[in-house]
Amino acid sequence: MRPHRYVAAFAVAALLAGCGTAEPSANAPLKMAFVYATSTQNPFQEMAFGAKAAASNAGNVDLALSAPSQVDGPQEVQLFQSAIRNSKDGVALETLTPDLFVRPLNQATDLGVPVVAVDTAPPAGTKVDLYIGNSNTELGRMLGEEFVKQVPEGTTGEVVLGNAIPGLTLLQQRLDGMKSVIEAKRPGLRISGPFDSGSEPTSNFNKWNDIVKAHPDAIGYLGVGAQDAVSLALIQKNTGRKFLAGSCDPDIAALQAVKDGYVFALASPEHWLKGYVALSLLIEHKRNGKELPKGWWNTGSLVVNAANIDQIIARQKDEDTRKAAFKAETDKQLADPSKYLKSIGDAN
Known part of the structure; x- marks a missing residue:
């Protein structure tokens, strides 16, 4: 055999030896992304902090965080499509406009990019089969239970409910859970609403201000969004009036309102956990070849x-x-994981 044939044979052998036979590296560099609804509100910031922490703990993960500066479904779709092109090792998606993501999620599947749905269940018609999120019905019940502790049995009067994003299933589930407790345990109360309370800070304050003025004698005002407690506390400070106020999410201003006595309770969906668990599962899937779980992973409240x-x-x-x-x-x-998983169809 001539010398150049030995060189060629060696090159082919070396190429074959390097083709897919090695085990995945426990510290292989990864490019991943978390795409979420808005960068300006506490719930989504918390999820991003959790995702960032998981990437940091795992090490050698290039995590791209991206979100519109306000809720903007079409813009978020563009960010997601960019993520599945540039972060092919895995993408976690949180959105408030899930119906816009049927085609983009199917594009991700076609490209072989692992995707986990966070906070909002994946829309029908996609192949995403892992959803990380709390029970919003239970979250609403928890807030309802805290409310009835503040109200003696036999009390009559009006309770006003606000919904930051009408039509969003997860917020409606919170309202349904809350109403079920109040109706069962304090039947003398008259429930009004839910009224649109707006999700962005300025809009939320202005709408709650109008709602409170329109229902001046209500004994309590309850919301299910992140800004509601902040606005209701500020209205009490501005007017000098004291009423029962409660909502969801551990926004720093909302926490201070609890501390100061303007808000009786917050029901926290523990969003940080969602981001952390989602990214941790994607990393383990890619590095160790472990199959992603299927179903609804309830991270708790x-x-x-x-x-x-x-x-x-x-x-x-x-x-x-x-x-x-x-x-x-x-x-x-x-x-x-088995302790936290149910069918996605059971998500509430």
């Missing part, structure tokens, strides 16, 4: 009230305090 407000304010101080406070819970959930 928490009541924030006078009893634990100092602890939660300390937890929410910065990204490091969040990581430290959630570590035991994330370790527990990721160690035994």
Whole structure:
């Protein structure tokens, strides 16, 4: 055999030896993304913090975080389509406009990009079969239970409900859960609404101001969005009037309102956990070849009230305090996924 044939044979052997026979590296560099509804509101910031923490803990993960500066479904679709082109190792998606994502999610599947739905269940007609989210019906019940603790049996009067994004299923589930508790345990109360309370901070304050003026004698005002507690506390400060106010999400201003006594409770969907679990599962899938679970992973919820407000304010101080406070819970959930999984069809 002539010398050049030995060279050619060696090159072919080397090429074959390097073709797909090696095990995935435990620290292989990854390009991943988390695309979410808006960068300006607490729930979505919390999820992004969680995703960022998971990427940091895993190491060697290039995580791209992207979101519109306000809720803008078409713009978020563009960001998602960019993510599945540039972050092909995995994308977590949180959206408030799921119906716009049927085609984009199917594009991701066609490209072989793993996708996990976060906070909002994937729309029908897609092949995304893992959803990370709390039970919003239970979240609403939790807030309802905190409300009835403030109201003696036999009380009559009006309770006003607000909905930050009418038509969004997860917020309606919260309202349904809350109403079911109030109707069953305080039947003398008259429930009004839900009225559109707006999701953006300025809009939310202006709409709640109008709602409170239109229902001046109500004993309580309850919302299910992140800004509601902030606005209702500010209205009390501005007017000097005191009423029962409660809502969802641990926005720092909402936490301070609990601390100051303007808000009796917040029901926290624990959004940080969602981002962390979603990214952790995508990383493990890509690095270790572990199949992504299928179904609805319920990460749980928490009541924030006078009893634990100092602890939660300390937890929410910065990204490091969040990581430290959630570590035991994330370790527990990721160690035994079967305890947290149900069918996506059961998500509520």
